[in-house]
Amino acid sequence: MRALVAGMVGEPADVLRLESRPVPTPEAGQALIRVKATPIHASDLHVLRGRYGFSPEFPTVGGHMECVGRIEAVGPDTAVGPDTEGLKVGERVVAVAVPAIPGPPVAGTWQEYLVTDTRRLLPVPDQLSDSSACQLAVNPLTALLLVTRELDVQPGEWLLQTAAGSTVGRLVIQLARHLGIRTINVVRRRAAVEEIKELGGDEVICTEDEDLVQRVAEIAGADGVSKATDCVAGEVGAQVSRALAPGGEVVVYGALSTHRQTEPAALTIPLQARSVIYEAKAVRGFWLNRWFGTASPADALSALSEVRSLVADDVLSIPQGQPFPLERFTEAVAFAEAPAHGTKPLFVFEDGRDDDNR
Numbered sequence: 282m283r284a285l286v287a288g289m290v291g292e293p294a295d296v297l298r299l300e301s302r303p304v305p306t307p308e309a310g311q312a313l314i315r316v317k318a319t320p321i322h323a324s325d326l327h328v329l330r331g332r333y334g335f336s337p338e339f340p341t342v343g344g345h346m347e348c349v350g351r352i353e354a355v356g357p358d359t360a361v362g363p364d365t366e367g368l369k370v371g372e373r374v375v376a377v378a379v380p381a382i383p384g385p386p387v388a389g390t391w392q393e394y395l396v397t398d399t400r401r402l403l404p405v406p407d408q409l410s411d412s413s414a415c416q417l418a419v420n421p422l423t424a425l426l427l428v429t430r431e432l433d434v435q436p437g438e439w440l441l442q443t444a445a446g447s448t449v450g451r452l453v454i455q456l457a458r459h460l461g462i463r464t465i466n467v468v469r470r471r472a473a474v475e476e477i478k479e480l481g482g483d484e485v486i487c488t489e490d491e492d493l494v495q496r497v498a499e500i501a502g503a504d505g506v507s508k509a510t511d512c513v514a515g516e517v518g519a520q521v522s523r524a525l526a527p528g529g530e531v532v533v534y535g536a537l538s539t540h541r542q543t544e545p546a547a548l549t550i551p552l553q554a555r556s557v558i559y560e561a562k563a564v565r566g567f568w569l570n571r572w573f574g575t576a577s578p579a580d581a582l583s584a585l586s587e588v589r590s591l592v593a594d595d596v597l598s599i600p601q602g603q604p605f606p607l608e609r610f611t612e613a614v615a616f617a618e619a620p621a622h623g624t625k626p627l628f629v630f631e632d633g634r635d636d637d638n639r
């Protein structure tokens with residue numbers, strides 16, 4: 282089988298190689314998954330560059346977050362059937378690869394077959410395309426947790442968010458509309474403004490030609506905004522904090538200001554001590570891997586099931602990914618990091634394609 286392997290930490294395009302490897306054999310409690318589609322997330326590239334919150338042993342198969350595939354086989358004495366939510370051979374499932382889930386870690390997803398603990402598998406309803414299913418466990422779950430758990434935003438409240446055109450940002454807008462939450466959406470390009478409004482964003486601020494702090498004050502008036510999410514960090518993150526009302530809180534979950542995390546100044550969020558002290562403004566982090574490591578297995582399954590229903594019921598619509606065969610990995614990685622790339626690159630496997638789920 283084909284696998285995309287990084288021999289060492291480094292620039293993905295330099296260290297990734299297409300290899301031929303034997304198909305792995307599942308042990309007790311494990312399933313062999315034939316992968317159909319798997320995304321290239323920013324975090325996958327951070328892992329390869331050695332700049333993420335965990336580091337696998339190298340050489341490593343790339344892709345450490347999620348994929349969709351079919352159960353090809355299960356290990357000896359492995360429960361399949363009602364006890365594992367109806368899992369059976371041939372079933373289409375999402376494999377959640379994040380390492381903090383209990384049980385042995387899943388192998389990288391950028392390969393044709395992988396072996397994983399059956400507790401990491403979630404069955405996928407027929408109406409979900411492979412593109413949506415393989416992006417279910419990271420960005421939609423992050424959007425759900427940020428809005429409903431981390432910040433507990435209530436109907437009628439404002440939520441301020443940066444990089445509103447990102448996949449997470451778009452999902453936050455859709456979820457907010459569903460829950461009656463009003464959003465103020467920050468984008469960096471004027472060309473993105475109309476699209477965000479069409480998606481249902483209540484207000485859009487474009488940092489290309491607008492002052493974030495001033496515009497938030499104009500929009501939210503005397504009551505201000507108390508809840509925000511930020512995945513840009515740097516000066517934009519600092520402006521978000523400045524724009525908040527006293528007692529307000531921003532949850533930081535990304536640092537797109539220095540996407541490759543190479544510029545120390547952009548990796549910093551310069552806060553004003555006076556507003557932290559006298560206005561008790563807070564800045565807190567969120568990392569899905571850490572959440573999986575601290576949530577109970579029941580909570581994790583319940584949040585994942587909730588997100589699966591929101592997507593299956595079309596409350597949340599995950600933008601259709603851009604398919605790439607594994608062989609075109611250099612192009613796919615460049616696409617993932619290109620400005621205004623719009624959609625998420627996905628590795629898709631010809632042999633695993635089903636007409637009904639494309």
Ligand SMILES: NC(=O)c1ccc[n+]([C@@H]2O[C@H](COP(=O)([O-])OP(=O)(O)OC[C@H]3O[C@@H](n4cnc5c(N)ncnc54)[C@H](OP(=O)(O)O)[C@@H]3O)[C@@H](O)[C@H]2O)c1
Nearest residue numbers: 323423446447448449512534535537538567568569620621
């Ligand atoms: N902490 C966690 O657990 C967690 C979980 C999921 C995602 N994330 C993070 O969330 C962020 C978004 O992920 P995603 O998959 O949704 O992203 P994505 O779909 O690839 O979209 C990236 C977006 O970021 C915008 N952007 C890039 N650089 C920017 C900058 N310097 N200033 C402002 N906007 C910028 C892009 O705008 P243009 O359209 O103008 O290019 C694009 O809208 C990433 O940082 C990711 O690592 C974190």
